[in-house]
Amino acid sequence: MPGLRYFAAPGPTTSAVDIRIVPPNESLEAGREITVLPQQQTAERAIELPRPSEALPQERLDERIARSIALPEELLESFDSFDRSEADATEPHSVETHTAHTGIEPAPEPGTPEEESSRIEPVVTTLFPSQEALLARRVMSAASELLENEAAQSRIAFTIENREFVAVLTREPASDGMGIERVTVEVSTDHDGAAVLTRMQMKRLAFSHFTQLVDYWDPRVQMHDDEIEGRFHSNSEVLLLTDRRVAPRLRGKVTSARGFRILSDDGWWPRRKIFAGGAQTRAPRIRLPELSLPVPNEHTARDAEVHALSGDAHLVFHADGGYDRLDVASQAVERRHLAPDRPTYIVGTNDAELHVRGTVNGRVTVYSPRRIVIEGDLVYAHDPREGGESDDYLGLISDGTVEIAPARVTGPGDLEIHAAIYARRRFVVRDLYAHGGTLRIYGSLTSGSVTATEPRYATRIEFDPRFERVRPPGFPETNRYELEAWDGRWRLASSDD
Structure with missing residues (x-):
């Protein structure tokens, strides 16, 4: 928006930390390495928890129970790669998936092997980060189709990297005019001959989830002395103007279907100061x-x-x-x-x-x-x-x-x-x-x-964080869904029955 003036005319590879869990009655051996691995290598070495039938001794269980924490790559992209074409783009340039892994829990008090085994959650497999992103993208698209069809539930089958999945999506409409609609998703697949599943929750985005959203950016207007605290989206190209004194400051997630053009009036500002929260081009349009x-x-x-x-x-x-x-x-x-x-x-x-x-x-x-x-x-x-x-x-x-x-x-x-x-x-x-x-x-x-x-x-626009969980009465909603909760864990289907 505004502050607006009229005018005439891959970062470094994401890494992950391989974390060893040491029981409270032991100490980390001197000289024992804690290694930092590239993300793909870590995913390949992700440890599967033993099945109950394996009945491993407790010492081996302690050695095998480890968690890998994948640090998501920042979305901040170089402006040299911004798409400035006028071609209509409907697919995102990059997919951002918020995966809420639970982290490391404190080691339990020692007990008998049977007691320890009964407390182990039957998580049996993980996905590569690329597969997680594709899976999240596919179910979000299916949620939008569910809304368009005005259906309460749908079941879809799809394949990701030669692996078959089945997802069941169920809409949970908002209870009143201030509520947020949600969709619960149960995804199942096969792992070593056993049925495994995971559950996730998505929320339907209201327009009040955005600090600012513009459908058509007037080409006569430049964003100049503006501060936007929160999410920004435009369905068209956005013009920005910097000078020696001031530049636009966008401090949240920034997306555009057509990109950004920065003009300089005898002043240069680092792009990371303008787009402090990162920027994504070729994002899907959001229809009003x-x-x-x-x-x-x-x-x-x-x-x-x-x-x-x-x-x-x-x-x-x-x-x-x-x-x-x-x-x-x-x-x-x-x-x-x-x-x-x-x-x-x-x-x-x-x-x-x-x-x-x-x-x-x-x-x-x-x-x-x-x-x-x-x-x-x-x-x-x-x-x-x-x-x-x-x-x-x-x-x-x-x-x-x-x-x-x-x-x-x-x-x-x-x-x-x-x-x-x-x-x-x-x-x-x-x-x-x-x-x-x-x-x-x-x-x-x-x-x-x-x-x-x-x-x-x-112009200063500051997001009201209450709008994440409630909207003003009757405020319009988009046709887009966003992943709200998913721990990324896959469990034996029988364990959830």
């Missing part, structure tokens, strides 16, 4: 839904309170949980309250334009099919960054634009917004050349496109 009405069905409405507005209105929120509504046509003022025990939806109908400002105390989403205009600071009564529990959530959703009002309305200086924003067409800053300060957004910003914000505002 056509209709963003946050109350799509009666089930959602039963779990919430809906306030419908048929005409243009100004909304001023108050710290006591209430808000004033000024009807533009009649100039009548009405005082209403947000529901204390469930989400509230303030829904504009008939192309109603809604203007907002104030202090939000509660869980509320404001929707306009045409335009939402922010006229001043819009903040939570209980800022979650200041400690303690905050149950204040705000979503601003428009199928048209979300706009920052001119400086004569907002006043000079900084502007602060606590919200997840979804502007299907465009996020707009009016009165661009007014002398301002910094636009601070705590939450999330998704838009079809963006205008410049400079010179009126430098």
Whole structure:
């Protein structure tokens, strides 16, 4: 986005540590080596746990029980390899898999061989990192297909590197308008004639999972004096401008379907300072839904309170949980309250334009099919960054634009917004050349496109970490899934029955 100006015109090979587990009554022998091996060699030497029928002596069990911890390679890629072509790319340039291996547990107290054997978890095999990445990618794709087909469960069979797998995917829809949909996956395969399986969990990404997401980056706009703390994605090429004084700073995971172009105005900055969290090009596009009405069905409405507005209105929120509504046509003022025990939806109908400002105390989403205009600071009564529990959530959703009002309305200086924003067409800053300060957004910003914000505002967008586990009421969701939990272990199928 923003901070935005208009203008005229493989790293080193990942290694792994081979870790020896020494019982508490022994010590590591002097001179005994702890070796560091290349990742592939370590995977080849991964030790399989003995089957119960082997009945090995405890001493040999202690020698054979070892774990290999694979350190995932950083995704930060050289900008020399960035794809700057305009070809439509649907496959990711690289696949990032988050595999949550459990690590080393403390050695148990010595006991009889039978007692020790009964406590050994029957993990029987591992996959190479490349196989893990391909497996995760395949099941995430299958989850998206499950969503497209509106099915509750599916079973797929596939082959990875001459090894056959079967996966059963089960959707777990969100329980309410603020929940996150998940998919559980059970994958089975054959290992030395025995059926083994593993389980993983994926979550459906809402747009509020992104600090900023832009569908089409306006080629007249450059990211300049911007700081983005969290995940960033663009479906088109992003332009960035550096100078001697400042450069964009993106401190989370950065992905783009088309790449990045960096322009320099007599200043050079190291790429790693601009993209501190790494960058991935040729990432899959994330489609924005056509209709963003946050109350799509009666089930959602039963779990919430809906306030419908048929005409243009100004909304001023108050710290006591209430808000004033000024009807533009009649100039009548009405005082209403947000529901204390469930989400509230303030829904504009008939192309109603809604203007907002104030202090939000509660869980509320404001929707306009045409335009939402922010006229001043819009903040939570209980800022979650200041400690303690905050149950204040705000979503601003428009199928048209979300706009920052001119400086004569907002006043000079900084502007602060606590919200997840979804502007299907465009996020707009009016009165661009007014002398301002910094636009601070705590939450999330998704838009079809963006205008410049400079010179009126430098831009700071900070992700609200609560959005990882909950979304503002009715906030739109993507058609993408992400691996949320997987320990990477394969167990004998019979042991889970």
